[in-house]
Amino acid sequence: MGEFHPFDIATQLTKTSDFYHGHTSEAYANMIGPFGGIVASTLLRAILEHPERLGEPGALTINYAAPVANGGFDIKATPTRTNRSTQHWYIELSQNKKTVITGTAVTAERRETWSSTDISFPNVPSVNELKRASISAAPPWLNNYDIRIIKGAPLALLQSNLNNNQNSTTLQWIQDYPKRKIDFLSLTAMCDAFFPRIWVRRKEMVPIGTVSLTIYFHADSETLKAHGSREVLGHTRAIKFYDGFFDQTGELWSPDGELLATTSQFVYYKS
Amino acid sequence: MGEFHPFDIATQLTKTSDFYHGHTSEAYANMIGPFGGIVASTLLRAILEHPERLGEPGALTINYAAPVANGGFDIKATPTRTNRSTQHWYIELSQNKKTVITGTAVTAERRETWSSTDISFPNVPSVNELKRASISAAPPWLNNYDIRIIKGAPLALLQSNLNNNQNSTTLQWIQDYPKRKIDFLSLTAMCDAFFPRIWVRRKEMVPIGTVSLTIYFHADSETLKAHGSREVLGHTRAIKFYDGFFDQTGELWSPDGELLATTSQFVYYKS
Numbered sequence: 001m002g003e004f005h006p007f008d009i010a011t012q013l014t015k016t017s018d019f020y021h022g023h024t025s026e027a028y029a030n031m032i033g034p035f036g037g038i039v040a041s042t043l044l045r046a047i048l049e050h051p052e053r054l055g056e057p058g059a060l061t062i063n064y065a066a067p068v069a070n071g072g073f074d075i076k077a078t079p080t081r082t083n084r085s086t087q088h089w090y091i092e093l094s095q096n097k098k099t100v101i102t103g104t105a106v107t108a109e110r111r112e113t114w115s116s117t118d119i120s121f122p123n124v125p126s127v128n129e130l131k132r133a134s135i136s137a138a139p140p141w142l143n144n145y146d147i148r149i150i151k152g153a154p155l156a157l158l159q160s161n162l163n164n165n166q167n168s169t170t171l172q173w174i175q176d177y178p179k180r181k182i183d184f185l186s187l188t189a190m191c192d193a194f195f196p197r198i199w200v201r202r203k204e205m206v207p208i209g210t211v212s213l214t215i216y217f218h219a220d221s222e223t224l225k226a227h228g229s230r231e232v233l234g235h236t237r238a239i240k241f242y243d244g245f246f247d248q249t250g251e252l253w254s255p256d257g258e259l260l261a262t263t264s265q266f267v268y269y270k271s
Numbered sequence: 272m273g274e275f276h277p278f279d280i281a282t283q284l285t286k287t288s289d290f291y292h293g294h295t296s297e298a299y300a301n302m303i304g305p306f307g308g309i310v311a312s313t314l315l316r317a318i319l320e321h322p323e324r325l326g327e328p329g330a331l332t333i334n335y336a337a338p339v340a341n342g343g344f345d346i347k348a349t350p351t352r353t354n355r356s357t358q359h360w361y362i363e364l365s366q367n368k369k370t371v372i373t374g375t376a377v378t379a380e381r382r383e384t385w386s387s388t389d390i391s392f393p394n395v396p397s398v399n400e401l402k403r404a405s406i407s408a409a410p411p412w413l414n415n416y417d418i419r420i421i422k423g424a425p426l427a428l429l430q431s432n433l434n435n436n437q438n439s440t441t442l443q444w445i446q447d448y449p450k451r452k453i454d455f456l457s458l459t460a461m462c463d464a465f466f467p468r469i470w471v472r473r474k475e476m477v478p479i480g481t482v483s484l485t486i487y488f489h490a491d492s493e494t495l496k497a498h499g500s501r502e503v504l505g506h507t508r509a510i511k512f513y514d515g516f517f518d519q520t521g522e523l524w525s526p527d528g529e530l531l532a533t534t535s536q537f538v539y540y541k542s
Binding site: 058083090103108168238244251264 | 373374535
């Protein structure tokens with residue numbers, strides 16, 4: 001694993017003087033272009049590999065301005081402001097000199113202080129009590145995840161009765177397949193690995209596309225090291241679907257009840 | 272009102288060839304520098320006034336990289352990618368040529384289609400049944416809002432028993448004071464007008480600062496026109512406080528149960 005896990009290959013970057021150069025990976029292909037989670041991870045990786053980077057990821061916003069074409073791409077990561085313990089970044093992914101993805105990030109040095117989680121770990125069966133979701137005609141990237149749905153399966157994909165509450169909430173266990181020790185990059189990708197809420201809410205598989213994704217990290221690298229390659233509990237729901245765009249908010253937990261990240265996204269849909 | 276409301280003066284911009292030039296307003300001053308909500312509105316205004324702008328605000332992320340100093344500032348709004356019905360933006364506010372605030376936004380043309388709100392309007396008393404919160408030693412910007420707290424008053428500011436549920440949730444009615452017809456700009460500012468969650472959760476007024484703010488708009492200009500100058504219901508909570516940073520998520524509703532916006536922020540705290 002490690003260096004040779006498909007995830008590490010998919011997010012690999014080569015530094016030239018001005019850019020980080022990468023290449024889309026067939027293993028993480030989506031229906032059109034790459035899986036959005038791997039795109040977000042790759043942009044974050046450019047920041048983490050930047051020689052001037054200060055601290056660890058705090059907040060990340062990735063905007064999907066246009067579809068990423070299969071092939072090579074360039075990423076430019078610019079520290080826009082460096083403070084004593086926080087640093088702000090602007091990131092752009094381009095292909096043929098056209099902007100395809102933009103993003104901003106905050107990295108920060110944390111100091112141990114009063115901390116508290118204000119919501120409870122959901123009451124769920126353990127991962128071993130569930131079967132891996134088997135999705136017919138799944139896009140390639142899904143094969144790199146072991147997803148076990150507790151509640152809120154995509155009605156538009158699975159003929160299941162796991163969704164009987166008439167809302168768009170999903171609870172699922174997720175982990176890399178094959179297993180891989182979690183880090184900020186894989187956690188970022190998992191934040192985008194929920195099925196589109198509209199496919200859970202409705203029985204039709206309408207066209208969708210994430211427009212903007214935001215992640216707040218509530219863990220440091222020590223927490224992630226302690227998590228290891230265990231599964232992650234994802235909990236997500238949509239709040240509003242309105243004339244072509246819906247939101248999605250979610251939480252990612254370790255199985256022992258540590259909240260690792262919160263996330264939201266704004267998604268285009270055609271209906 | 273209209274042009275002459277303090278809000279419109281505070282967000283006013285003059286266009287030069289490369290930049291939009293603005294000036295901080297004493298009316299919206301915070302303890303240090305301007306209220307973050309007025310900063311976010313001013314950056315959004317640069318996009319809305321841009322001659323190439325397509326559609327209405329969909330998603331907005333504002334990063335507070337450094338404190339805005341009282342005085343003049345320059346904003347540069349750049350359309351990074353223009354598609355058929357969506358447009359992506361990068362925005363920067365600078366002072367003395369140093370980056371102070373960065374942001375990204377998506378504007379979009381909506382088309383009427385299947386829509387749904389998946390959460391219910393909270394069960395709350397009407398605005399007239401409540402008194403305006405009176406805060407001793409309030410920073411100037413608060414005087415431009417009529418805030419009526421239903422639940423979750425800041426313990427660190429108010430000697431009240433409105434918070435007796437030991438969590439960081441707040442429900443409040445908010446409107447401009449004096450009244451002003453709502454628009455995307457004032458809605459943006461209201462998304463940042465919640466008291467910091469840590470002042471609700473704890474009795475101490477520890478130093479805080481928003482690092483990154485994200486807003487998803489779930490209304491178009493027609494919805495906002497219909498809303499007029501009525502009050503807005505704000506509902507917010509923190510999920511996790513961890514070693515110097517906490518998150519805050521929230522919803523803004525019209526009094527007739529229309530969800531106008533969802534928002535999240537990542538906030539630095541010293542404890």
